[in-house]
Structure formats: structure tokens, C-alpha cells
Amino acid sequence: MKTHRISVMLCGGTGCIASGSMKLRDAMVEEIKKRGLQDEVNVVLTGCNGFCAQGPVMTIYPEDIFYQKVTVDDIPLIVEEHFIKGRPVEKLFYKEPVKKKVIPLMRDIPFFSLQVLRALRNKGLIDAEKIDEYIARDGYQAAAKAITQMTSEQIIDEMKRSGLRGRGGAGFPAGLKWELCAKVEGDQKYILCNGDEGDPGAFMDRSIMEADPHVVLEGMLIGAKAIGASKGYIYVRAEYPLAVQRLKIAIDQAKEYGLLGDNILGTDFSLDIEIYLGAGAFVCGEETALMRSIEGERGMPRPRPPFPAQKGLWDKPSVLNNVETYANIPMIILKGADWFRSMGTEKSAGTKVFALSGAINNIGLIEVPMGIPLRQIIYDIGGGIPKGRKFKAVQLGGPSGGCMPEPLLDTPVTYEDIVQTGAIVGSGGMVVMDNFNCMVNVAKFFLEFTADESCGKCTPCRVGTTVMLDILTRITEGKGHEGDIELLQSMSKDIIESSLCGLGQTAPNPVLTTIKYFRDEYESHINEKWCKTGVCRDLCTFYINKEKCIGCGACARACPKKAISGEKKKPHEIDQNMCIQCRVCYETCKFDSVMIGPRSMREELKKKEEKEQTTDAEPQSVETA
Amino acid sequence: MDTKILVVDNDKSLLQNCKSVLETEGYAVDYCMSHSEAESLFKNNDYVLMMIYMPECYAETVQLIRSARSVRPGMLISAVSDAPSHGSLKSAVAAGAKNYLRAPVAQPQIIAEAKKAVSRAAEGHSCCSDITPEILAGLDEIIKNNKSRQGALIPVLQAAQELIGYLPVDVLKRVASGLDIPESEVHGVVSFYSIFTMKPKGRHNIRVCLGTACYVKGSEEIVKKISEELKLDVGGMTEDKKFSLETVRCLGACGLAPVLVVGKETFGDVHAKDVMNLLKQFE
Numbered sequence: 001m002k003t004h005r006i007s008v009m010l011c012g013g014t015g016c017i018a019s020g021s022m023k024l025r026d027a028m029v030e031e032i033k034k035r036g037l038q039d040e041v042n043v044v045l046t047g048c049n050g051f052c053a054q055g056p057v058m059t060i061y062p063e064d065i066f067y068q069k070v071t072v073d074d075i076p077l078i079v080e081e082h083f084i085k086g087r088p089v090e091k092l093f094y095k096e097p098v099k100k101k102v103i104p105l106m107r108d109i110p111f112f113s114l115q116v117l118r119a120l121r122n123k124g125l126i127d128a129e130k131i132d133e134y135i136a137r138d139g140y141q142a143a144a145k146a147i148t149q150m151t152s153e154q155i156i157d158e159m160k161r162s163g164l165r166g167r168g169g170a171g172f173p174a175g176l177k178w179e180l181c182a183k184v185e186g187d188q189k190y191i192l193c194n195g196d197e198g199d200p201g202a203f204m205d206r207s208i209m210e211a212d213p214h215v216v217l218e219g220m221l222i223g224a225k226a227i228g229a230s231k232g233y234i235y236v237r238a239e240y241p242l243a244v245q246r247l248k249i250a251i252d253q254a255k256e257y258g259l260l261g262d263n264i265l266g267t268d269f270s271l272d273i274e275i276y277l278g279a280g281a282f283v284c285g286e287e288t289a290l291m292r293s294i295e296g297e298r299g300m301p302r303p304r305p306p307f308p309a310q311k312g313l314w315d316k317p318s319v320l321n322n323v324e325t326y327a328n329i330p331m332i333i334l335k336g337a338d339w340f341r342s343m344g345t346e347k348s349a350g351t352k353v354f355a356l357s358g359a360i361n362n363i364g365l366i367e368v369p370m371g372i373p374l375r376q377i378i379y380d381i382g383g384g385i386p387k388g389r390k391f392k393a394v395q396l397g398g399p400s401g402g403c404m405p406e407p408l409l410d411t412p413v414t415y416e417d418i419v420q421t422g423a424i425v426g427s428g429g430m431v432v433m434d435n436f437n438c439m440v441n442v443a444k445f446f447l448e449f450t451a452d453e454s455c456g457k458c459t460p461c462r463v464g465t466t467v468m469l470d471i472l473t474r475i476t477e478g479k480g481h482e483g484d485i486e487l488l489q490s491m492s493k494d495i496i497e498s499s500l501c502g503l504g505q506t507a508p509n510p511v512l513t514t515i516k517y518f519r520d521e522y523e524s525h526i527n528e529k530w531c532k533t534g535v536c537r538d539l540c541t542f543y544i545n546k547e548k549c550i551g552c553g554a555c556a557r558a559c560p561k562k563a564i565s566g567e568k569k570k571p572h573e574i575d576q577n578m579c580i581q582c583r584v585c586y587e588t589c590k591f592d593s594v595m596i597g598p599r600s601m602r603e604e605l606k607k608k609e610e611k612e613q614t615t616d617a618e619p620q621s622v623e624t625a
Numbered sequence: 626m627d628t629k630i631l632v633v634d635n636d637k638s639l640l641q642n643c644k645s646v647l648e649t650e651g652y653a654v655d656y657c658m659s660h661s662e663a664e665s666l667f668k669n670n671d672y673v674l675m676m677i678y679m680p681e682c683y684a685e686t687v688q689l690i691r692s693a694r695s696v697r698p699g700m701l702i703s704a705v706s707d708a709p710s711h712g713s714l715k716s717a718v719a720a721g722a723k724n725y726l727r728a729p730v731a732q733p734q735i736i737a738e739a740k741k742a743v744s745r746a747a748e749g750h751s752c753c754s755d756i757t758p759e760i761l762a763g764l765d766e767i768i769k770n771n772k773s774r775q776g777a778l779i780p781v782l783q784a785a786q787e788l789i790g791y792l793p794v795d796v797l798k799r800v801a802s803g804l805d806i807p808e809s810e811v812h813g814v815v816s817f818y819s820i821f822t823m824k825p826k827g828r829h830n831i832r833v834c835l836g837t838a839c840y841v842k843g844s845e846e847i848v849k850k851i852s853e854e855l856k857l858d859v860g861g862m863t864e865d866k867k868f869s870l871e872t873v874r875c876l877g878a879c880g881l882a883p884v885l886v887v888g889k890e891t892f893g894d895v896h897a898k899d900v901m902n903l904l905k906q907f908e
Contacts, residue, residue, distance in 0.1 A: 015880045018891035052880020200836030203877035238783065238820055239876055241889075279779055279818030282874065296776035297810075298817040314775065357838035357879035364880050395837065431837045431879075445840050449874075455817075560898075 004042035006083055007061040009124055013048025013210055014203075014242055016055035020072070021045070024056055027075045032083075041083055047211020047246075049124040051111060053363035054094065059106050059124060066106035067092040097361040097383045111362045114381045116343060118351045119167075119204075119327035120367045122212040128246050131253040134214040140259055142330035143221040147269050150333075152182050155226040161337035163349035164329070168194055168285070168322030169400065169426045170502065171348075171415040174329075181227040181309035181319045190318040191220050191229040191271070193326060194290060195236040195243065198282040199398030200449065202429035204353040205323035207365050209236065209243035212327065213250035217260065217273060219326025222333055224271045227319050232273040235290055238280065247275055282399075282453035286501045287312075287320045289455065300455045301501035322427070324353055344370035348414035352428055358395075359434035361386050368413070375409040378432060389434040393517070397426025399446045399453075400506030402513030403439060422513040424506065436587070438535035439518040440525050444472040446510035454503065461504030464495040468511060476536040478599055480526035485515060530598035537581040541601035546571035548593035555585035555594060576606045628743055629670055632656040633663045633689075634678040634705070639729075643676070646732050652739055660689045667693050668758075672700050674742035676735075678728070679706040683713045687720045694721025696758060698795035701742040705730055756789065756796070763788050764796065768803035777804055778814055782821060791825045819874070827862045827869035829907045834884040836875025844883035846897035848872060854901050868904070 010016075010025055025045055032041050049057050054068035065088050067078070074092060081087045093102045094109050103109050117123065126133035134140070146155050159175030166172045181189065193216060197205040209216060220232050236244050251273055254260040262270040276294050283289045284299040291313045293299035312318025328350060332340045341349045348370040354377065357363050361383030368377060374394060378384070385391050393403040402423030404411070411417050418425050433442065451465040468491055471484055492508030499505050515522060524530045531539035544555075544564075549571040556564040556572055563579045566572030571593075574585070586594040630652050634640050640656040647654045655670065657663050667675060675693055679686050690702055704717040707728035714725055724741075726734060767784045771777040781800055786792055792815055801808040815821040833839075833848050848859065851870055855863050862869040878884045881893025885900070887907060895903060 014876075014891065015878050015893070018878060018881055018884070018893050052878070055880065197877060198874065200840075200875035201838050201879055202875070203879055206877040237877075239873065276776075277780070277783055278820075279783065280820035280874070281818050293779065294776050296778035296780075296814070298813055355879060357882060358841050363838075363882075398837065429837065431841065433841055437841055442841070445837070453874075 002039075005040040006042070008041060008043045008058055009046050009049075009061065010043060010058040011047075011049040011056060011124065012045035012128075013052065013055075013207060014240075015048065015052035016057060017242070019055040019069075021056040023072055024058075024070060024075065027072045028079075031075050031079045035079055035084065037079070037083060041079075044127045045129075046124045046126065047122075047128040048207035048365065050120065050207065050365035051362065052365070060088075063088070064105045064107055066094055066104070066109060066112075068094050097386065111364065111366070111381055111383065114376070115367050116351050116369050117367050118331055118343075119208065119215075119324050119353055120211070120365070121331070122215065123207070123365075124211070126212070128211050128213055129249050131214060131250065131257060134212070138334065139214055139330075140218055142333035143218045143225075143259065144265060146222045146225050146333050147265050147267055150225075152226050152228065155222060155333065156182060158333060158337050159226070159329070162332045162340040163337075163344075163347070164325065164332060164340065165348065165415060166322055167324035167328070167352065167427070169199075169397070169424070171425065174321055174325055177309060177319055177321070178223060178226045180307065181317050184310050184317040186228075186317040188231065188316045189227055189229040190313045190316055191224040191227065191232040192290070192294075192313065192318055192320040193220055193232070193234040194285065194287070194320055194322045195234055195240070196278045196285050196290060197237060197240075197323070197427065198285045198453075199400075199427045199429045201357055201395070201398055201431040202355045202427045204355055204365055204428055206237075206240050206243050208323050208327050208353075209240065210246055213243075213246045214254065215327045215330060216247070216323055217250055217254050219321070219329040220273060221259070221264070221271060222329050223319060223321065223326070225269055227317070229319070230270050230272070232271060233276045233294055233313070234273060235276045235278055235284070235294060238277045244275060244277065251275070281455070282449070283455045283501070283503050286503060289501070290320065291318065298455070300457045301503075303500060324428075345412070345414050347416050352413070352425065354413075354428045354430045356382050356430050356432070358431040359385055359389065359437070360432040370414050371412045373410050373412055374404065377413070377430070378409065382432070385432065385434050387434075389436060391432065392435050392437055393433045393439065393442075395423075395431040395433065395442070395510070396429070397424035397506075397509070398429045399449045400424060400502065400509055401426045401429075402509045403433070403442065403517065404513070405517040408517075422509060422516055424509070436533055436535075438476075438531055438533040439514045439521050440472065440476055440531070441535045443511045443514040444469065444476055447472055447507070450503065450507040454507070458499050458501075458504055460495045460498040461500075461507060464491055465504075465507050467491065468495075468508070472511070475522065475525050476531070476539070478525075478529045478536075478538040480522075482526065484526055485519070485522050489515060524598075528598050529600065532596055534581065534583045534586055534596040539599050540581055541576070541597040541599060541605065542574055542579055542581060542583070542585060543576075543595050543597060543601065543605060544572050544574055545593045545595050548591055550591060550593075552591075554588050554590070558584045558588040560584065576602050576609060628739075629653045629655065629672045630739055630742070631663065631666055631670070631672045631675045632677075633660070633675065634658065635680065636678075643730075643735060646735050647739055650736055650739065660685060663689060664692060667700070668696055672697065673746045674701045674703065674739055676703045676705055676726070676730075676738065677722075679704050679709070679713050679717060681708065683716065687713075687716045690717055690722050691720040695761065698756060698761065698799065699746065699793075701738075701745055703738055756793070760789060761799075764799060765803065768800060772804060778806060778811065779818070782811075782815060786821060791822050793823060793825075797823075822860075822871075824860060825862060825866075825869075827866050829867060829887050829904075830869045830871065831904070832871045832873045832876075832886040834874075834876045834878070834882070834886075835872045836879060836882075838875075838879035839883040842882045843897065844885075847883060847885060847895060847900050850897040850900055851904070867907070 058067050093104045156179045164174045281299045284293045286301045288302040289299040308318045344350045353367045395403045447469040451469045454461045456462045534540045551569040563575045644654040702722045703724040704722040705726045771781045797811045801811045857870050
């Protein structure tokens with residue numbers, strides 16, 4: 001095997017590709033050729049590195065130098081300075097957002113250093129399109145062990161002892177699921193992989209499929225051996241074209257190497273895996289609905305029992321696990337259940353991947369031991385809240401989850417602790433909200449989502465979410481009245497109790513948690529007609545605090561309606577008749593002098609303006625005369 | 626472009642009469658008496674309407690209707706008969722005829738039929754411009770390749786949409802008959818999944834992500850802006866067919882929020898005030 005003096009691991013995840021990493025690769029390869037370094041420098045397009053917001057990112061080995069926000073113009077500089085002269089390019093280093101400290105090495109950046117990589121252990125280290133690189137990282141060893149040396153019972157026993165819980169949302173123990181299915185007699189069984197990552201704000205499955213597609217196949221191989229399946233499907237969202245492409249390549253390569261197909265590794269075990277493209281329905285993340293979708297029908301859930309382990313896809317015994325669950329399995333088989341349990345807590349073993357996004361400095365994908373407090377994730381790994389704003393809430397578990405406020409930030413992230421707060425770990429989406437977000441509006445956003453995505457089978461979910469959405473819309477438009485909060489709560493209870501599947505049973509969670517922790521916001525919306533964040537346009541009045549305003553004019557320049565006027569260095573004023581409550585001035589002002597008042601203030605200010613105009617008019621006429 | 630109509634009958638004087646009636650109304654009319662001639666006419670001409678006489682022995686006529694339906698899925702086919710039997714009507718409809726007219730057909734009825742065909746074409750039933758015989762052949766190929774597969778419907782629809790850009794009614798019907806699935810079920814699946822659309826898309830399809838991360842960073846404002854500037858509703862297409870606008874659930878590129886996709890190109894960190902500038906590069 002050829003060795004190189006320098007390896008450039010350029011991120012080729014969806015995020016970095018959108019930021020231009022393909023152009024970077026071409027420019028890099030060309031520049032290297034131009035300088036005659038092609039035998040010394042190796043450029044690898046890896047899967048998602050995880051630090052998406054800093055993209056395009058690249059890591060240079062052997063030093064472990066991390067470059068962020070690289071442009072094509074930087075390439076000659078990197079080649080000249082770093083590769084030839086050995087001086088890394090400082091301007092592309094990561095800068096810590098709070099103390100502005102420059103950190104050259106990837107392993108020293110808190111975003112990376114506090115993570116424990118298990119499911120993501122190959123991220124950024126291998127070329128996702130080359131099976132040899134996966135194998136070089138111990139790939140397919142666990143599958144070989146399971147297929148040639150272990151019985152179904154041994155695999156299931158190891159899995160049960162590991163305590164691995166389904167990473168897709170519900171957190172059902174994977175080993176138990178396998179055991180149920182293994183015990184059922186059947187001529188044909190199916191092993192299925194759920195890559196229909198529908199939770200908005202979660203992108204770990206996409207990242208795993210893009211960065212390390214073989215680990216998914218290996219996990220499925222082990223599962224298939226355990227339950228006795230000979231056919232597998234990976235159900236992937238059509239919105240993830242790159243993941244689909246890399247999985248296809250991975251399947252072809254595995255077939256070529258005899259790791260998929262008939263008589264794998266010379267045994268009588270056979271497995272064929274096919275990719276099935278989802279068609280954009282959130283409910284298909286639910287296992288029975290997903291199976292209906294593969295059957296070519298509308299993806300509507302079915303009552304359980306019978307469980308899919310008994311009667312699943314085409315009424316055959318089937319096991320469905322999530323992408324991240326599969327990514328954990330090879331290491332459990334290889335290193336044992338005790339190794340797996342060495343991280344995490346008693347009931348929530350191992351690590352979990354979270355997708356950090358929203359109002360946070362270090363947006364990206366992280367893997368941490370379960371049990372870590374939320375605060376550490378948000379402030380140490382996430383680097384805190386940008387633009388000097390304040391933390392308000394963190395939304396966990398997507399539309400099925402809930403919003404947790406500041407006082408709950410010391411909650412350890414485990415399945416059992418998070419549930420106590422009213423949220424769920426879910427698939428691991430963590431969307432951070434700052435003091436510019438209105439929690440009533442956030443609840444409305446999630447209800448819009450679930451009302452739209454409800455499959456329509458159960459009336460409480462179909463009609464209930466729509467009615468709740470109507471109430472929330474009314475509240476945000478200033479038409480809320482007393483009793484709305486109680487009505488929302490009681491409807492939530494009914495929907496939770498009487499819906500068939502997880503979608504309906506969890507749909508009210510965002511509303512319930514926002515009421516629980518941010519009730520004052522609901523009350524001010526309803527009683528005072530006042531959205532204190534200025535998000536709900538009908539419930540606010542923007543005005544300028546004349547004592548604070550220094551007259552810099554930034555707001556006036558930003559205002560799309562030219563509704564702000566004033567002399568330089570003197571307090572400005574907003575014309576209430578022209579203001580459209582777009583909030584741009586509020587976001588622009590660096591001196592906190594734009595204030596948000598209740599709706600009723602608008603009329604008062606308008607009257608005052610009129611009055612001033614009439615009194616102003618007289619002295620002006622004197623001046624001109 | 627002239628609106629073309631084809632009339633097939635075995636009575637020449639009747640055909641001439643019909644032609645003169647329609648021509649005074651501004652339609653271009655072809656007529657013929659033989660089936661083979663009719664076949665070559667509709668293969669080479671884009672008719673909105675074919676009126677065809679059903680004789681007592683109707684087997685051959687049904688064959689011709691079927692062939693016309695497959696070549697011109699958007700064309701309205703009206704069967705004319707003076708002695709309609711249950712059997713003849715049923716087979717005509719099964720072959721693809723839409724309407725039945727009782728002979729002799731009065732002048733106003735002929736004109737009404739032509740108008741109906743024109744308004745039907747305007748509603749998008751016509752595939753005159755989008756659905757060429759080559760595309761139909763491609764669709765049949767897709768159906769053929771997947772027919773034996775279990776759960777073929779969704780993959781077939783996905784491939785069909787990839788080929789045509791959207792799924793008009795006639796395509797759904799062809800898929801239904803090709804896979805031997807009720808039309809209602811095909812429509813049920815198409816209307817259930819958000820990826821399928823029965824409306825045509827512009828040359829550049831804009832998809833704005835409304836996932837949580839994008840939403841809290843203001844992607845709704847982007848939708849509003851595009852919709853105002855291009856006078857375009859979500860799900861709609863601009864008049865010049867340049868842009869169409871959709872909203873999507875999380876694209877999984879939350880690190881770049883707010884995100885929008887034009888065609889297959891993803892743009893991150895987009896703001897409402899810059900979005901129109903960004904769209905300028907698309908022709």
C-alpha cells in the first residue's frame with residue numbers, strides 16, 4: 001500500500017458540499033499536481049465531519065491540523081505554506097467563539113475533544129466510497145465473528161447484556177426485539193433499517209449513511225444472523241441523495257467482496273440488502289407505517305399486536321432498527337457488552353449522537369456518553385449562544401419532544417431523566433433557542449408539522465392536532481381568550497391517550513412542555529396581547545427608548561419600509577403608521593434601544609405622533625418664515 | 626397554435642358537415658374514414674379531441690381507441706353511436722373513451738364537445754407539450770421493469786416523476802393499468818406522500834427547508850419573500866415556467882440553516898433579503 005507524507009481529509013458531507021467542498025477538492029488536486037506533490041499528498045473526500053457550520057472543513061494529517069471555512073483561493077496558500085514549507089495557515093484555524101482563542105489541532109477543539117466516538121468512529125477518517133478503508137478500520141470483523149463463530153442465541157445474549165436501546169426515538173432495547181423475532185418460526189424473515197430520518201433538526205442518520213455506509217450494512221448482517229433473516233431493506237429518505245448513492249456503492253462493494261449475497265464467508269448464511277426510497281411522509285418513521293410503505297401502500301400505522309417481530313413486512317417476522325442503532329452493533333460484538341456498558345448509565349448505556357443546531361455557536365453533530373448534563377453539551381461542546389444573546393430553551397426529540405428551560409439544564413441526558421421533564425431523547429435533535437424565539441410560536445410550528453403529517457387514521461390525532469393548531473394560531477394572532485391554555489391541556493391529554501401510534505401519542509408534547517415551562521408567555525399573549533419577543537407580528541409594538549438610543553442610524557438603514565427617522569447622533573423614532581413589525585430594527589440595534597411593547601401601545605403612540613405633528617407644525621412655519 | 630380535432634366516421638357527408646360546423650368555430654379539423662388513416666393522423670398530430678363513430682361491430686374501433694389513448698393520453702375521445710349497447714359503451718370506456726354522444730349529433734352538441742376538450746386540455750389533462758410518445762415509452766419501460774417486484778407502486782411513481790417532472794392524471798392512469806392496481810389506490814398513494822406532485826414544476830424548482838433549525842432562523846420569511854416577489858404560491862409555478870416553489874421538511878443540513886435548494890443545488894445561510902439576488906443566477 002502506498003503511503004503519503006500528508007493526508008488531507010476533506011469533508012464531503014451534505015453540509016460541506018453545499019458550502020463548496022467539491023470545488024475545493026478539484027482545486028486541491030490540481031494545485032498538488034502543479035507543484036509535483038501527487039506522490040506525497042493524498043486527498044480524501046470523507047463523510048460528514050460533524051462540524052457543519054464551519055464548512056467546508058478539512059483535517060491535515062499527521063499533525064491533526066483543522067482548517068475551517070476554506071475557500072478555493074486558500075488552496076495555493078495551504079499547499080505552498082503548509083505542504084511545502086511546513087507552516088500551517090493560521091488564518092484558517094478554528095477560533096473559539098467566547099475567548100477568541102485560536103486552536104490549530106482538531107483534538108484540542110472542545111467541540112471534538114469532549115466527544116466519545118463510537119457510532120461515528122470512522123467519521124472523517126475514511127473514504128466512504130472505499131470498502132478497503134472501512135475494513136482497515138476493523139470493518140466487517142464483527143460480522144465475520146457473528147456469522148462464523150456465534151450462534152443466534154449468543155449474539156442476542158450479548159446484545160441484551162449491552163443494554164443498547166433503539167436510537168430512533170422510542171428507546172426499545174434492541175436485543176429484546178431481536179429475541180422476540182428470533183423465537184418466531186417463519187420461512188422468510190426481514191431485517192430492516194430505518195433511515196427515514198424525519199425529525200426536523202436531526203441529521204445523524206444522514207451523516208452515518210454518508211460517512212460510514214458499511215457500518216450500517218455490518219450491523220444489519222449481525223442482526224440478520226441473529227434473527228434468521230435472508231433479506232434486508234434500508235428505507236432512506238429521498239431527500240438524502242448522497243446517502244443513497246453511498247449506500248448503493250457500499251452494497252455493490254460488499255457483494256463483490258462476498259460479504260453480502262449467498263453463502264457469506266462460506267457458511268450457509270445468506271443476506272441480500274436492497275435500498276428503498278422513502279417518499280416524504282414523517283409517519284413512515286413509525287415501524288408499522290414504514291413496512292406499509294415498502295409494500296407500496298400509504299404509510300399508515302397498524303395496531304400492535306401482532307408486533308412486527310411476529311407479523312411485519314408482508315406479514316412476515318421482521319425487525320426494524322434505526323441507522324444509529326446499527327452503527328453501534330459491530331463494536332458491541334467485537335469488544336463485548338461490558339465494554340459498551342462502560343459508558344453511559346445503568347438504564348441508558350453507551351453513547352448517543354446528537355445534532356446540535358439553532359441558536360448555538362458550534363452547530364454540528366456530536367457523540368457523547370449518555371448521562372452527560374445538557375449544560376455541558378450546550379456550553380462546553382456547543383460553545384454557548386452566539387451574538388451575546390441569552391439561552392432560552394433547548395428542544396429535544398423533534399415534534400415528539402419538548403422544550404426544556406434553563407433551570408433544567410443540569411438534567412443528565414438519559415432516556416429516563418429526559419422523559420421526566422416532558423421531553424424525550426428521541427432521535428437526538430437538539431435545537432437551541434435564544435431570547436429572540438417566541439415559545440408559543442415554536443409550539444405552533446411543531447403543531448403545524450404534526451397536523452400536516454398526521455396520516456389521518458385516528459380521529460384524535462387528525463382532528464385534534466388541527467384544532468389545537470387553530471387555537472395556537474388564534475393566540476398568536478391576538479385572538480386568544482381565557483381558558484385556551486386549559487383547553488389545550490385537556491385536548492393534549494385526549495390525543496395522547498387515544499392515538500394509535502407514536503406520532504399522535506407524542507404530538508402534544510411541544511405544547512405541553514411550553515405551557516409547563518413558559519406559561520407566562522402564553523398568558524401575556526392571551527391577556528395582554530403582547531408577544532415580548534416580537535415574533536408574533538399582531539402582538540407587538542416596536543418603539544425606541546430615547547434614553548438608550550445614540551442615533552447611530554443602523555436601524556433606519558436596515559428598515560425595509562423606511563419607517564425610522566431621526567437626526568444623526570440623536571434618538572430616532574419609529575413611525576407606527578409605516579411599521580410592519582418585521583423586527584429587523586430590533587435585531588440590528590446593538591444598544592438594546594429598540595423596545596417591544598404590547599399591541600395596544602401602537603394606537604397610543606399613533607395618537608401621540610399625531611399630536612406632536614400638530615404642535616410641531618407651528619414653530620416650523622415660523623422658522624421658514 | 627390551431628386547436629385540432631379529428632373526426633372518424635364512415636359517412637363522408639356527415640364528416641364534411643361536421644368539419645364545416647367546427648371550422649366556423651375556429652377549429653382545425655381533420656377527418657378520415659379508415660382506421661389506419663386515423664392512426665397515422667393522431668400519431669403525427671396533436672389533437673385535443675377525437676370523435677369516433679362506433680359501428681355495430683365495434684371490436685376494431687375499440688382497438689383504435691385504445692391505440693389513440695396510448696399515443697395521446699391527453700386527448701379527449703368521444704364515442705358516437707346510434708345504437709349503443711351496454712357492451713360497446715363499456716369497452717369504449719375501458720379502452721379510453723371519455724364521453725358518449727348519441728347519433729345523430731346536433732350542431733350545438735358538436736361545438737360543446739369541442740369546447741369541453743379545450744377546457745380539459747387547459748386544466749392540464751392534456752399532455753400535449755410534456756408527454757411525448759418517447760416519454761410514454763419510457764414510462765412503459767419503467768412499469769415493465771418493476772412489474773414483478775413486490776411493492777412496485779412507489780418506486781414506479783418515483784421513477785415516473787423523475788422522468789416527467791410531475792404526475793398528471795393520465796400518467797397515474799397508465800401506471801394503474803400497467804401495474805394492475807385500482808386508480809383510486811394509485812391516487813391515494815400519490816396524495817399521501819409529499820414527494821409526489823400532480824402539478825408541473827418550473828425549470829428551477831425551489832425548495833425551502835422548514836425544519837426546526839431553519840425555521841428558528843427565519844426560513845418562513847424566505848418563503849414569504851419569494852412568494853411575494855415572484856407572485857407564486859407554495860406548490861405553484863411562475864407563468865414563464867421558470868420557477869416553482871415548494872417547502873420541505875428538514876433536509877438534514879441544519880448546520881447551514883436556513884437552507885434552500887434550487888434544482889439539485891443546496892444553498893446555506895440564506896436570508897430573506899438576499900434570496901432574490903441568489904435566484905438571479907438561474908435562467
